Amino acid sequence: MSTNVGAVVQAPTKARTGKFKKSLKRYPLVYLGALIIVIMALLAILAPWISPHSPIATFNNALSEQGIPVGPSREFLLGADGNGRDVLSRVLWGGRISLLIGLLSMIINLVVGTVLGLIAGVFGGWVDALVMRITDTVLAFPFLLFALALVAILGSSLWNILLTIGILGWGVMARVVRGQVLQVRELEYVQAARALGATEWRIMFRIVLPNVFGPVIVLSTLQVGANILAAAGLSYLGMGIQPPTPDWGGMIQDGLTTYTYAPWEMYSAGIALVITVVGFNMLGDGLRDILDPQSATRQ
Amino acid sequence: MAQGTPLLEVQGLKKYFPIKRGVFRHTVGHVRAVDGVDFTLRAGETLGVVGESGCGKSTMGRSVLRLIEPSAGNVIFEGKDVTKLSKSQMRAMRREMQLVFQDPYASLNPRNTIAQTLMEPMQIHNIGTRSSQMERVRSLLDRVGLDPEYANRYPHEFSGGQRQRIGIARALTLNPKLIILDEPVAALDVSVQSQVLNLLDDLQEDFNLTYIFVAHDLSVVRHISDRIMVMYLGNMAESADSDELFIDPLHPYTQALLSAVPIPDPDAKRERIILQGDLPSPANPPSGCPFHTRCPMAMDVCKREKPVWKEVKPNHQVACHLY
Amino acid sequence: MSKVLESTDLQNVLEVKDLQIEFKVDEQYYKAVHGVNFHIAPGETLGLVGESGCGKSVTSMSIMRLLKDPTKVSGQIIYQGRDLLKLTENQMRQVRGNEIGMIFQEPMTSLNPVHKIGRQIGETLLLHRGMSASRARKESIEMLKRVGIPRAEQIVDEYPHQLSGGMRQRVMIAIAMACNPSLLIADEPTTALDVTIQAQILELMKQLAKENGTSILLITHDLGVVAETCDRVAVMYAGRIVEEGSVRKIFKNPQHPYTRGLLNSIPKLTGERKRLEPIEGNVPSLRNMPDGCRFAPRCPFAMDKCVAHNPELFEVEDGHRSRCFLQEGGQ
Numbered sequence: 001m002s003t004n005v006g007a008v009v010q011a012p013t014k015a016r017t018g019k020f021k022k023s024l025k026r027y028p029l030v031y032l033g034a035l036i037i038v039i040m041a042l043l044a045i046l047a048p049w050i051s052p053h054s055p056i057a058t059f060n061n062a063l064s065e066q067g068i069p070v071g072p073s074r075e076f077l078l079g080a081d082g083n084g085r086d087v088l089s090r091v092l093w094g095g096r097i098s099l100l101i102g103l104l105s106m107i108i109n110l111v112v113g114t115v116l117g118l119i120a121g122v123f124g125g126w127v128d129a130l131v132m133r134i135t136d137t138v139l140a141f142p143f144l145l146f147a148l149a150l151v152a153i154l155g156s157s158l159w160n161i162l163l164t165i166g167i168l169g170w171g172v173m174a175r176v177v178r179g180q181v182l183q184v185r186e187l188e189y190v191q192a193a194r195a196l197g198a199t200e201w202r203i204m205f206r207i208v209l210p211n212v213f214g215p216v217i218v219l220s221t222l223q224v225g226a227n228i229l230a231a232a233g234l235s236y237l238g239m240g241i242q243p244p245t246p247d248w249g250g251m252i253q254d255g256l257t258t259y260t261y262a263p264w265e266m267y268s269a270g271i272a273l274v275i276t277v278v279g280f281n282m283l284g285d286g287l288r289d290i291l292d293p294q295s296a297t298r299q
Numbered sequence: 300m301a302q303g304t305p306l307l308e309v310q311g312l313k314k315y316f317p318i319k320r321g322v323f324r325h326t327v328g329h330v331r332a333v334d335g336v337d338f339t340l341r342a343g344e345t346l347g348v349v350g351e352s353g354c355g356k357s358t359m360g361r362s363v364l365r366l367i368e369p370s371a372g373n374v375i376f377e378g379k380d381v382t383k384l385s386k387s388q389m390r391a392m393r394r395e396m397q398l399v400f401q402d403p404y405a406s407l408n409p410r411n412t413i414a415q416t417l418m419e420p421m422q423i424h425n426i427g428t429r430s431s432q433m434e435r436v437r438s439l440l441d442r443v444g445l446d447p448e449y450a451n452r453y454p455h456e457f458s459g460g461q462r463q464r465i466g467i468a469r470a471l472t473l474n475p476k477l478i479i480l481d482e483p484v485a486a487l488d489v490s491v492q493s494q495v496l497n498l499l500d501d502l503q504e505d506f507n508l509t510y511i512f513v514a515h516d517l518s519v520v521r522h523i524s525d526r527i528m529v530m531y532l533g534n535m536a537e538s539a540d541s542d543e544l545f546i547d548p549l550h551p552y553t554q555a556l557l558s559a560v561p562i563p564d565p566d567a568k569r570e571r572i573i574l575q576g577d578l579p580s581p582a583n584p585p586s587g588c589p590f591h592t593r594c595p596m597a598m599d600v601c602k603r604e605k606p607v608w609k610e611v612k613p614n615h616q617v618a619c620h621l622y
Numbered sequence: 623m624s625k626v627l628e629s630t631d632l633q634n635v636l637e638v639k640d641l642q643i644e645f646k647v648d649e650q651y652y653k654a655v656h657g658v659n660f661h662i663a664p665g666e667t668l669g670l671v672g673e674s675g676c677g678k679s680v681t682s683m684s685i686m687r688l689l690k691d692p693t694k695v696s697g698q699i700i701y702q703g704r705d706l707l708k709l710t711e712n713q714m715r716q717v718r719g720n721e722i723g724m725i726f727q728e729p730m731t732s733l734n735p736v737h738k739i740g741r742q743i744g745e746t747l748l749l750h751r752g753m754s755a756s757r758a759r760k761e762s763i764e765m766l767k768r769v770g771i772p773r774a775e776q777i778v779d780e781y782p783h784q785l786s787g788g789m790r791q792r793v794m795i796a797i798a799m800a801c802n803p804s805l806l807i808a809d810e811p812t813t814a815l816d817v818t819i820q821a822q823i824l825e826l827m828k829q830l831a832k833e834n835g836t837s838i839l840l841i842t843h844d845l846g847v848v849a850e851t852c853d854r855v856a857v858m859y860a861g862r863i864v865e866e867g868s869v870r871k872i873f874k875n876p877q878h879p880y881t882r883g884l885l886n887s888i889p890k891l892t893g894e895r896k897r898l899e900p901i902e903g904n905v906p907s908l909r910n911m912p913d914g915c916r917f918a919p920r921c922p923f924a925m926d927k928c929v930a931h932n933p934e935l936f937e938v939e940d941g942h943r944s945r946c947f948l949q950e951g952g953q
Contacts, residue, residue, distance in 0.1 A: 188405035192469065195366055196420045197393035210410060351816035390832035458904045459674075489843060493887035495898035499898070516815065522898070545891065559821035560891060561846030565869045572817045573825060577786040587903035 001041030027290055040276045044095035051089035052077070058084040069262040079264035082257060083244075090246035091268050097247040098276070101162045102228035108166025108228070110220050113173025114212070121181025122175070122204060132178065140173035144233055149207040151239045161240060165227050173223070176215050184211045214291035218284050225280030232273055248273045306509050307340040307363070307477060312372035314355070314362045314531070318582060330582045334533035336372075337608070339593065345503065345510040347524030347541065347585065349517060349556070353578055355533040357515045360479045364396055365389055376477070377482040388530040394424060399469035401482035403462030408456040413440070413465055414450040420472040444498060460491035464498065471502065479511045484519060485598060496523060517560050519580055529553050532589040533581055539615040549617045552590050596621060634661040634700075635805050635837045636685070641697040643680050643689070645908065651694065652908040654680050656861040658697075662805065665701070667831065667838040669852035671845065673905050676858040678841045681808050686724055687714050687841070690722070701805070720750035723798030727810035729790035733782040740778030746800045752856055765796040770826060788819035792826065801828055806831065809841045824851055845888060849873055854941075857881050860916035862907055863935070877920045877944035889921030915946070923948060 007259065043050070047079050052075075053059070059080065063069055069080040078087040078212040120131040154160040184190060193203055232249025239249040243254075248269040253265030313336075316328040333355040340346050348356045360459060362369040365381060373379040376396065400406035407416055417436040421427055427435065437447035443464040454462055455468060470478050480499070484492040496519065502508060514520050520527055521541055528538040529550065537550040548554045555572040562569075574593045579585055585592050591601035600620050611622045629756040643655035655677040662668045670678045684695050685708060699706040706717065718724075726732040732743060742759035743765055753761065754953065766774035769792040782790055791811065798806055808827065812820035828851060831838050840852060848855055849869060856866040857880065866876040876882045883901040903920040906912055912919050918928040927947055936950055 188400050188402055189408040190464075191366060192398070192400060192406050193419065193423075194471075195364060195393060195398040195425055196422050196473070197390040198419070199390070202423065207408060349819060434701045458907075460904055488905060489845070489884055490673060490887055490901040491904065493898035494902070496889070497898055497900060517817070518889040518891045521891060522895055541895075555818060557891070559817045561820075561824070561844065561850045561939070562891060563845035563873060563885060563888060565849045565873050569851075571821060573821050577788055577819070591858075592906075 011178040027286050029282045030286030030290065033279050033284075033286055036100040036275060036279030037283060040095060040272075040279060041099060043092055047089075047096055047194070051086075051092045053086040053089045055089040055093035055120070055246045056085065059086070060084065069258060071262070072264060078268045079262065081251070081254060081265045083089070085244075087251075087265050087268050090265075091248070091272050093227065094246040094248045094251055094269060095113060095276070096232060097158070097241055097245065097274060098228050098249075098273070101158070101165065101231040101247075102224040102280075105162040105165035105169065105227045105231070105268075106176050106220055106223045108163065109173050109223050110216065112167070113170035114177050115175025116170070117174040118181060120213075121178040122200070122208075128178070131174070135171050135174045139175075142280070143168055143230065144237075147230065147234060148237060148239050151156055151234060156239050156242055158232075158241060161231060161234060164229050165234075169223060169227060171232070173216065173219055176219055177212055180212045183209055184208045215288075218288040218291060221280055221284035221287060225277040225284070228273065228280075229277055248266060302312050304341070305339045306342040306344075306377060307339050308373075308375040309336060309340075309363060310365050310373045310375070312336045312359065312368045312374065313360055314367060315370045326345050328571075328582055330580075331355075331533050331584060332581060334581075334584075335527075336530075336535055338528060338535075338538065339507055339610065340477075340511070343503070343507050344525045344526065345512055346529040347520035348511060348513045348530060349520050349527060350530035350536075351515060351556075353581060354530040355581070357481055357529050358483050359530070360398070360511055360513045364393075364398055364479060383411075385396065391424075394473040394476050394523045396474040396477040397473070397477070399463075399466050399478060399480045399483045401468050401485055403459050403466055403486060404454075407462055409454055412451050412453055413457075416454075417469055417472055420469065424473065426473075435472065439471060440465075442471070442502075443468045444494075458491075458596065459487050460494060463487060463495055465496065467495075469504070470505070474506070475508070477509045477511070479513065481513045482515070483512075485514065485516065490617060492519070517557065529556065529563075532579065532584055534589050535616075535618060536590065537615075537619075539612075543612075543615055547612075547615075548622060549611060549615070550590075550619050551594050551596050551621070555595075584588060588618075595618070624765070632907040635661065635664050635702065636668075636839070637698070637700040638681070638685070639698040639700065641681065641684065641699065642695070643677065643684055644694040646692040647908070653911070656682070658858075658861075658863055659862065660835060660856050660866065662837045662839060664804070665835045666829070666854065667828075667840060669842070669848040669855045670839060670841045671843065671848050671855060671859060673843055673870060675905055677861040678688060678858050679809055682724075682809050682839060682841050682860075685720055685721060685807060716750070719746045719798075719803075720801045721803050722805045723803040724799070725791070725794050725798050725806070725808045725811045728792055729787050729814060730848050732794060733790055735782055738779055738781060739785075742782075743778075743800050746797060749856055750801050762796075762801070767769055767798050768830070769793070769796045769799070770822075771796075774891070778940075787815055788822060790814060791819075792822050795823070795826065795830070796878045799834070799836070802834055803836065804835045805839065807839045808840070810843070811840070812847065813842070813844070814844035819861070822845075845873075845884060857884075862916065863943065864917065864945045865943065866935070867938075871939070871942045875942075877942070877949055878917075878946045879923050879939050879948070880917045882946075883920075909937050 063080065064085045069082055070076060071082065072079045076086050078091065079092065081087055116131050116135065120128040147168055150164045151160060179232060190203055190207055192208060232252065235247050235249030236253045240249050241252060251269035252266050253270060259266055303554055304525040306311060311494045312333055314333040316379060317326040318328045318330060319325065320327045325560065335467050336359055338346060350356045358367060361367040363374050369479060396462055414433065414436050417439055418432045421432045421435065436450055440447045441451060445464055450590065474557065484495050487495060503510060512520060512523050516542045524541045525540065527538045527541050527544045529552065531552050537544065537553045544553065545557065548557055555574045558569060558572045572595060576593050579592055587603050591597040596622060606618045608618045609622065638658060638660050639654055642653065642659040644653050646649040658681060660668065670681065672678045674923065680689065683689050684759045685699055685706065689695060695707060699719065701722065706714065738757055740762045743762040747753045747758040747761055763774045763778055764775055771777055771789060784794065790919055812823050815823060825840065830836065840849060852869050854868050855872045856863045858864065859879065859880050865872065865881045872881060876885055886899040887901055889898060902921050906916060914930050915928040915933055920922040921928065925947065933945050933947045937943050938949050
């Protein structure tokens with residue numbers, strides 16, 4: 001907030017590296033999770049330059065005479081898929097799509113959930129009741145079923161998919177934000193601000209919002225992982241990104257048909273998906289430990 | 300000590316909290332947290348409010364400040380009825396009346412430095428420039444016995460007693476006339492309690508402050524108050540000058556309360572009145588006198604009629620059928 | 623365990639010798655309790671007084687061996703001739719609740735909210751006395767009556783949330799006393815209660831102890847409670863006992879500057895109202911304990927020697943000892 005008061009640097013810079021080592025030791029999950037995410041993101045971003053082939057080009061030498069995809073070799077490091085495309089290139093390019101959907105749909109979750117949660121928590125009364133009943137309704141729908149229906153109606157473009165996931169996944173966020181607002185509003189130091197004559201708006205922006213950030217950051221991180229999985233689920237069910245554009249869910253489904261004699265496509269996409277989702281979950285869980293003042297690891 | 304016109308006059312103050320049930324949250328009853336309180340307070344005077352948990356003393360304090368909206372009654376501060384003020388008028392009025400909280404841990408924002416916490420009141424009311432605000436922060440810290448160099452530290456770096464000093468400094472920032480102290484020393488260690496009580500004494504003298512001191516600890520209340528009001532189940536039981544109340548308690552509840560306080564003297568011989576049973580629920584208070592269910596001297600009339608508030612001795616009022 | 627015990631050990635219900643407790647904070651151990659010695663005779667009530675962080679609660683927890691790792695506890699805690707610190711976890715379970723009962727400060731959180739009152743009292747009886755369920759129930763009702771709970775027959779089948787704070791504390795006492803322990807540890811048993819309820823609970827504890835000959839270790843910060851309930855007092859400050867003696871001696875002839883300071887700093891209920899005499903400064907934190915006498919930085923009588931050396935407990939008069947150089951060589 002106000003920084004005019006003078007710098008509040010307590011720890012001399014000398015101690016920085018020591019501090020980092022200490023926090024690394026205390027919260028290894030956060031750093032491991034963040035490392036995984038950074039690596040996966042770099043691979044996805046750099047896909048056009050580092051992937052050995054085009055992800056949609058088919059190669060004659062990738063299929064045997066019987067039409068069976070070749071296994072991992074020097075030319076196709078992770079083997080080829082049933083259409084004679086390079087699996088490694090497709091995994092790298094697929095990461096771009098999966099991460100993009102995960103992040104953008106999370107941002108939609110975040111905006112919708114936070115705004116609705118704040119409205120419910122701040123205004124209370126019938127507004128709160130109305131918003132929360134809508135939230136309950138959204139949460140009550142079986143997610144995948146509803147998403148399938150929506151994508152079927154809207155058509156399965158990239159934007160429709162991330163919009164669908166974004167629109168359906170904000171329920172938990174709204175609930176957490178509202179709960180946090182209600183809790184913070186009753187804190188004694190908020191009462192103190194009120195007793196000093198602070199307006200509700202000031203209280204909202206100066207005190208309540210900063211307190212909401214922590215849980216929201218944690219939840220957003222976890223939501224990225226969940227959304228990537230959801231997108232993969234839709235693709236797996238044939239309602240996701242349309243071929244030949246590669247994405248991990250689609251590749252898993254695709255790889256299933258050749259699983260018995262060429263399992264590498266399914267494994268490659270599946271492992272990439274698992275690593276990414278686990279990375280986000282590790283980061284989210286770790287952040288929760290750090291940001292939650294009640295957690296035992298913090299004194 | 301107490302002269303002049305009243306600074307604060309509270310008349311028939313009530314706060315009923317609705318009890319809501321069911322899907323439609325309809326009101327099924329009321330918790331009578333404060334059920335009719337009257338008192339007058341002159342500038343520079345300290346009113347002690349004592350009672351057990353659930354007697355409504357904290358709610359009463361907050362209703363006077365309209366931090367809790369009173370259900371009925373008037374709160375007249377310097378001739379103006381505070382309960383009739385609009386929201387923005389009330390915000391301006393808050394410069395005059397402040398609150399110090401019980402819990403020195405919960406009442407300071409852990410994210411803000413002490414300077415930020417103490418500058419907030421001035422920012423809210425647009426007083427002064429940054430540098431003059433900072434100047435004020437330093438002098439306030441010095442006044443409450445803290446090193447002004449601590450201004451840029453965070454609350455967690457302070458002990459409970461030091462935090463309470465910060466809470467008091469915050470209440471003083473706007474030069475209020477009235478401060479409501481809600482159990483200000485209850486969470487502090489014994490050796491630190493007396494430091495804070497002395498500080499409150501000094502500040503009152505220096506700034507001619509008027510205090511409402513809400514507490515459960517009778518010896519602390521006796522020490523700081525000019526007048527004491529004993530509350531039971533949202534009602535006033537007895538009110539008298541501080542010394543008078545301890546020498547000649549009239550209400551059976553006051554008598555029991557006084558006799559129950561443990562005295563740090565193994566030779567102190569006295570007759571202890573041990574009250575039977577627990578405090579009844581304020582959602583369903585007993586008929587007649589609220590104390591009759593536990594009163595060792597209860598009569599028939601106590602169950603039927605609520606005793607009126609009357610002056611039995613000069614400056615000594617009580618609500619009891621015995622008098 | 624089979625070590626030859628001194629004769630005093632056998633006379634006392636509990637004898638704590640050179641107790642040291644260390645907590646781990648940020649990879650480092652800090653001493654919370656520093657060489658504490660005390661004993662409790664049969665039927666005696668010992669008050670352990672001090673402010674927050676002085677180590678009094680930790681001491682009581684260590685007797686019950688309830689401190690979790692990575693806390694280090696050393697010294698001896700001799701209960702009825704056995705060193706509790708050397709018992710196995712199984713043997714210790716036999717002691718807890720059966721031979722030593724414990725009451726905690728928070729009657730709200732120390733009862734299990736999902737079990738009926740009767741079951742919570744009966745559990746100790748089933749566990750330690752091998753009673754049948756119906757006997758245990760009868761006994762539970764009997765216990766509830768003894769701790770002054772009205773409608774005991776109905777209350778056994780109620781849940782904790784249906785009771786008031788004072789009633790819950792009575793139930794806690796019933797649980798602690800169910801197996802007729804020879805030692806009762808009460809950690810701030812009335813701090814969360816109102817004065818009129820506190821009076822009821824203290825009265826009840828005194829009466830039960832008298833009937834059963836139970837010894838009590840009462841941990842509190844309230845000097846008034848001590849004066850009214852204890853036979854002997856040990857005053858703790860920053861992990862050490864600074865003064866001990868009979869209640870009369872401590873309150874009538876306090877020796878240690880800390881004890882005197884505490885007694886002077888509390889406002890009185892009677893007599894003239896005058897300015898309080900507080901102890902200056904704050905209680906030191908675990909991380910930066912002063913060297914030498916730990917009270918020296920706040921002590922009005924501190925001498926050079928106090929800063930450099932830690933005083934021993936000097937005998938002032940029979941059974942009255944004070945950890946202060948002012949009392950060096952007696953009085």
